[in-house]
Amino acid sequence: MTRNPMASRHRWIYLGAIVLLVGMLVTALLTYSELHETNEANRKAEQLSEALTAAGYPVPSQSQIVHTLGEDGGAVCEDPADALKQAQWKYGMSNGASGPGQRPVLSDREVVFAESIVLSVYCPDKLAAIKEKIDDLKLDDTVRN
Incomplete structure (x- = not known):
């Protein structure tokens, strides 16, 4: 019984496609969680800005607060x-x-x-x-x- 060389070539294409899809899935999950964290960090930074303004303090920029304090x-x-x-x-x-x-x-x-x-x-x-x-x-x- 001989192996078909075309079947071997197709196997590599399938494996490559599976690896590519798994990589894209992992990237999508990480991006989603980072976006969620960024939204939460922005919400808290806005809340802090409002509280500092109400208390009469100078307020750093929104991006400075987000980068320093995160979520x-x-x-x-x-x-x-x-x-x-x-x-x-x-x-x-x-x-x-x-x-x-x-x-x-x-x-x-x-x-x-x-x-x-x-x-x-x-x-x-x-x-x-x-x-x-x-x-x-x-x-x-x-x-x-």
Whole structure:
């Protein structure tokens, strides 16, 4: 019994077509999920823009918010009440010197509360823990309008 060389050639065409279709299916699924994530990120960014505007804060562009915070808040929502995050947060509220010259400063109340607005939009379940930390800070009106 001899094999037909045409049947072998057709088998490769069928296999190639199957691989191509599977590749297109995977691409379509990934594109769909990315589009869904982008829509969610845009919705939350718009919500944040409205909240910041209502509170009187300057608002970054929509694309900056989407690229920075995405749909889940990014680094802002990764356990904001964690001790290391709090240390980094408080370090940002120092005078900027290093070593023995570094001193805490009175941070502006409005700057600190802006983060709570971001948390209320992107991860409201973590807002209560950070509000307790904010209440313990010594804040004042230090930024000129």
